[in-house]
Amino acid sequence: MTQSMQTILNGLRLFRWFTLRHLRRRLLRTLAVLVGIALGAAVFTSVRLAVQATLTAYSNSMAHITGTSDLSVVRPGGRVPDGLVVDLLRHPAVQSASPLLSAYVRPAHQETPFLLLGLDPVLDRNLRRWRLRDPQAGPSADWSALMTHPYTMVIGDGLAEHFGWQPGQATPLIHGQRTAEFRVIDILAADGVALVEGGRIAVCDIATFQEFTGLHGQADWIDLRLNGTASPESATEIAARLPPGIQLRSPTARSESGRGMIRAYQLSLTFLSFISLFVGMFLVYSLVALNAAARRRELAVMRASGASGNLLFALFVGEGAVIGLVGWLLALPISGLLVKHLLAAVSGTVSMLFVQVQVDGLTLDTWEVLLSFGVTVAVAMLAAVQPAREAMAVSPREAMAISTAASFRPALFRRLAIGGGFLLVLVYPVSQLPSPPSLSLSGYLAALLLFVGVALLAPLLLRHFGRLLKRRLQRLGGQPAALAADYLRSSGVQTAISIGALITAVALFTALVIMVHSFRTTTILWVEQSIAGDLYVRPKLAELNRFRDPLPPQVVAKLISVTDLVDLVPMRRLELDLKGHTHLFEAMDYADYTVRNRFIWLDGDPSRIAKAFQRGQGVVVSEVFANRTGLGVGDPYRIQIGDQQLDEPILGIFRDYRTRGGAVYYALTRYQERFDDVSWSGVQINVAADAENPAAVMDRIRTDLITCCGAALEMIDGRNLRRAIVQIFDETFAITTVLLLIALMVAAIGIATTLAVLVLQRRRQLNTLLAMGGSARQLRSMIFWEAGLIALVGQMAGLASGGVLSLLLIFVVNRQSFGWTFLYRVDWTTLLLAMPLIFAAALLAALPAVKLALDSAPAALLRGGTP
Amino acid sequence: MQTTTTSAAPPDSERSIQARDLTRIYRVGSVSVTGIEGVNLSVPAGQMVVLKGESGSGKSTLLSLLAGLDRLTHGALTVAGRDLSAPSDTELTTFRRHAVGMVFQAFNLLPTLTVLENACLPALLAGANPDTAHTKASDLLSWLGLNDRLDHRPSQLSGGEMQRTAIARALINDPGIILADEPTGNLDSHNARKVIALLADLNREFDRTVVVATHSDLVDPFATMVLALQDGRVAS
Structure with a gap:
């Protein structure tokens, strides 16, 4: 056997002796971190598998239809x-x-x-x-x-x-x-x-x-x-x-647009699911950093016995890798349970929002399994790098010291803060970088920079916070509160980085609450203004068949015969493709449409738009269409319809939340003249404002239509349609809510672990306090104050970065991924209700730490010697 | 000690120490603290050197320089034939593996390792074959009276047993020089005598150079050189 092979084998033997046995000895602590990382990995894996299965099912369907x-x-x-x-x-x-x-x-x-x-x-x-x-x-x-x-x-x-x-x-x-x-x-x-x-x-x-x-x-x-x-x-x-x-x-052009939309959806869910893994990363950091700090003397002895710094680095990065590996293995059965539920939800959402897809089963995609393995282990190893660097820097001279204490290095604070500040400065420019179509890579990268930047700034934040509050806290909570503030001020990088888990979870929570609220508020506004009709009539299965078949002529005739009772807003809808961007082209009468409905304009002069549109001298396009194609007001919209070319300028851009590629509106009369197509794809029916009994009028229309040609029609009550759209919206965000809850769960484990780690690191110090006459009550009070301060700092930083993240999600990620943005609306009620709950949860998470602190007799901990 | 446990004494050069104007100054923030200053030393092979002095006199600083645990600020130092005046990290690591064995006051056994594994540790770090290292460590531990404790963890040992395990660890790579920092500091008098007797044996029977930093008088009868330090300088 060569010397280098012997060295590797000896290294592995030492890893078993030094690292694995230690993890086993601290089983509870290790298990808590493993559960955290396993949850993160399970969410990441199952989300990816579910979306991938949906994408594969769609691609296979399209490929089988395309054939050769x-x-x-x-x-x-x-x-x-x-x-x-x-x-x-x-x-x-x-x-x-x-x-x-x-x-x-x-x-x-x-x-x-x-x-x-x-x-x-x-x-x-x-x-x-x-x-x-x-x-x-x-x-x-x-x-x-x-x-x-x-x-x-x-x-x-x-x-x-x-x-x-x-x-x-x-x-x-x-x-x-x-x-x-x-x-x-x-x-x-x-x-x-x-x-x-x-x-x-x-x-x-x-x-x-x-x-x-x-x-x-x-x-x-x-x-x-x-x-x-x-x-x-x-x-x-x-x-x-x-x-x-x-x-x-x-032949693949038909499916490219659908695949692009599913991929955008996949990326957005991947990002959300990665957050759980990212939060889990802080847990791994906490554990490895604790082990590195608590075993300083052992590290010094290893160095004194001839271990190189690189060996110690490898041992700790290896510890991260083992946690990642075991966490990933534990994640497999959890993923198995999660993926079944997610598959139905994901394929349902994709069918509802983007393209019809039928997923009949889950295939174990080797690439997805390898990706989840690679990402989980890489994340855990990355989390271990900083503690490993600290470990390799331990001087062998410390082996001669009577007792060792974790070092506190102000220089490191500054370096981290500079690094964090630098990353935060990059957030905006990175978010503005161009991204591949439908994939908001720059948006997600900017969000990641935000998370890492804030986590790196946390140490400095904590230090200033502790310094600032010490006197006030002393007045408020006596010596225990002052000691807690003091400790936070000088507790070192590890504590602060551990708070990163809380910051990340709170930021994600805040951002999603704001985004979902903004989206919902905007959608409701849009629904109320743009889908304001009393009754919608369209051919059976029109949505599934993409409005290719018009309303039967007898339906149109019947409707025209009752125009003394109701106002009709007919429309002709076609699904067209502009340079690979599938979109809806809709011809309608502007004056009829705007009796009940309103456009929510984002660009263009509304007074000019109305006149030009009615004359057929331009089109108006949805925000999604504009963002997808890069076309704006004044640009020409050139499209082939049948054997004719339509070439009109874009007059305005309006908000629209239909998901199939955006919409373009053109004047109905001009369309009918130019393309010799007088058929209707559907019609909005509104009871005249002066009708004496609107309900009776509507009943009569319904009865007439059912009698005439009910089997061929879908009739949807306007109120029901509006309600259904909001319901679809809520169902779409059900997955997001599940992912958010899991991220919060991992963060809760993070808080409990962080506090336990803080206590364990200071057991000697805490027991010195007891030996000096401090009471158990005072000690408990101090730990609760610490928990409270940590939660407060975490929440404040989390709220601030959540605010920024919500801007990124709404104005960058959603625009790049789906083409739309929303009105920015903060859901203060939910946030104000949730923050005290998160704070209370943080205090509850301190209970195991309190128990640990008072577990051992002071004398035992104050005695020197081998731990 | 059994004949298999140690090789013949290494050459004289690997058992001698030369120091000239040895100085170690620590910087704590903007303050400079002198550990030792201007220490000159010449220890021929096979000596039993006792470093004496009050706390803070510089004993531990000198010992950590001799053990390659620390770097000198200026001066010249040659230990076991190796120049430690400006060594690289790799040179220091190799030096600690092969040239010296270190015994600490607090024993410093790794708690997750058994007695046998603790004793083997430096050999494995040096790339030795594990079977060979185990055999050698077993022999050493038997010689030290620990053959029924091989699979015990440090937490299951008495102070004397822990220190004897630490001595086995210091000897596993056959260094020419053994350095001990207050080796009896955490032991009762009975165990303290046993440990000192062992170190004396290593010096007398196996020709190792032994340097002991201690407050205790127990080692005095065995000393061939006594070096008294005061305020970082050699007083006598």
Whole structure:
């Protein structure tokens, strides 16, 4: 064995003797820290796994639908003629072309919608994997039956399981105003298209689909697969041959926008979950720093016996690594429990806010597991670095001293404060750095700088606080209070850094309270002003089918016939794509709209906007759209709609909290004239202000609509819609609240550990006080004063940094991640109620410390010798 | 002592000490405190040196310089043939591993290690094979009468046993020089005599140079050199 190998093995042996045995001897203390770090790691791991599973499910669904296609032919704001397939197939570079139609439909008498895909079974075989289940599993039909037998479909096993459908079974399906009976001819093998949306999918022949939906001769898009010999110029050639208004796109473009939104959501949850781990970092610091301080003499003896400084550094960083490793292992079962609940919440939120996704199960992503392991161990090791540096600096000469005391180095205070100040100065410039689309890296980095900066400033803060308050406290609480202030003033960096756990938790609490309150207040204001109608009417499953299908003409006719009773605000909505930014394009009448609703303007001159908008001389865009695209007032909005180009300046920017990429509004009459499209995607119905009995009017309208074409419509009461939006908002923040509670829990463990550590470090000093005539009551009082002062400093610093963090979250992170900002509103009631509770919790956390302080006989602790 | 426990005495150069104008001044804030000043010393191999003096006279400062636990402010110092006038950290670490063995007043055993492991510690730090180190430590501890205490923790030992374990630890790497700082300071008179007898044995039977800083007179009969320190200077 080489000498270096022997040295490493001896080092490991010493690690077991010196470090692991010590951790085992201080089991309770070690366990408390392990629980803290395990909770942090569990939250981080489970959040990442849940969002990753959602992202994977969405990506897989989109990938299975995309299949092996190289290009897609689309018509922005409309559908493509399926006859184009013949022309496309004539092009020498095109190997295969397949038209597709898709829509969410639902069985009659069932509320659960599912995706129905219409394709040409022959043309599509080269582009997508889909096959019937193994014939050995039961009698299997021939897929060609899809073409030979109208209104037949094959279904994924998820759908078969959900509805209990079997081959041969017939069931009526509803789409828009149409209902038709479909027969299941077989079940798809769990492969390719059958895995889309967790198997809740059905496939039928495109001709059947067209007949069912009335979309004769149309396709949503046509997928192309090119020959192996196709050159890069082939795409340009194909595009040039397409009729006006038809475009060639990458097949992945459809999913990029959705993936981007999920990734932004993932990053925001990752940040929030990392806070728990960050708070856990302070716990590791506390434990390792205590061990380094309490074992100073042992370290000196090690040095005197020939241990190098580097060896001691490695032992303490190794201690951090072991805590990280064991914490991570303990986190695994906790993650297992958490992830199940989080998965449902995360996929629900993503479906509600961004894109429809069906997560059927959790896959253990190796990268995510490695990431959580790496982050947990790295965080714990990082927390151990400073104590390890202190340990390696212990002089061997201390071995000769009768007793050792932790050193107190004012220079270190200054260095840390300068470092902290420097990081705080960087917060604003870093927050303004450009970030990748939808990923607020600069915002999160700025938030991290804020946390670390404040933690580094804490020692100086504590010192000045102790100095400032000593006399006042002496008057208020006598000698114990003065001693407590004195101790805090001179207790050293370790105490102050430990308070960082509290500062971080309080900052997170404050920031989230402010952010959620601001968001909620703004959303309610927006809902009240922008969704102020009495009744909203739209086609069935309109939201799921992204308003592609307009209201049936008979509905429009019926509504027009009652305009003497109600005011109508019709709108035409299209989902468009501007340079990769999917957004909603909505044509509506400004005058009609603003009778009941208000825009909350962020930019632009409202008086000028109204006139220009009504003349069709410009568009107004939502804040989300503006931030996503970088377009502002005065910039041109250029978009292809069908075979025409719309090119109008942006007149104004308004607040809007719809989540699917932002919105652009244009004048309805001008839209109808220019694009020859008079259909309505939906309508807002308002009872006239002078109506004698508004409720009766509304009842009559409802009854008329239900009688005429109820099966094809969704009618939503305005009040219910407003309530539902606020409810969705509250549900969205349920995950945030859980993450916050866990961070606070870890911080509570942090406070208890910090206080226990403070007491343990000073047992000799405390017992000297007892020996000098101090009473147990005075000692208890002193420790409670310390706890109170620590909580006070932690809360003050936490409130201040929480205020800054809330600004970062609202005006940087939310803007960069989701494109919106909110009105800044501080929820003073919650904060003022919570702060005394946190303070009381800090005092409660002091109880174990008090017990520890009075645990040993003074004589035993005052005696010298080997501890 | 069994024949396997120690090698033959190292060469004279590794057992001698030379100091010229040895000075150590500490800075405490803006104040300078003199530990020792202008100490000249020549200790040939195989001596039993007793450092005497009041508290604060500079005994411990001198001993910590000789043990490579501290750095001198100026002067020249050669211990066990190594120049300690301006050593690097690595040189000092190597010096402490091989050149000297140190015995402390407070024993300074590591509480998480057993008696055997404590005795092995310097050997392992020096990169020795653990089996060889264990065998050697067992032999030393047997010689010191601790063979039934090998797996005990320091908290389970008496003061005398702890100090004998510390002596085993000091001897494990076969240093030419043993340095002891008030080795009997925490012991009763019976154990104090036993420890002094052991140190004297190391000097007389095994030709190690032994330097003892002490207030006690117990070591006087065995001393070959007595150095009295006063206010950081050699008084006699």
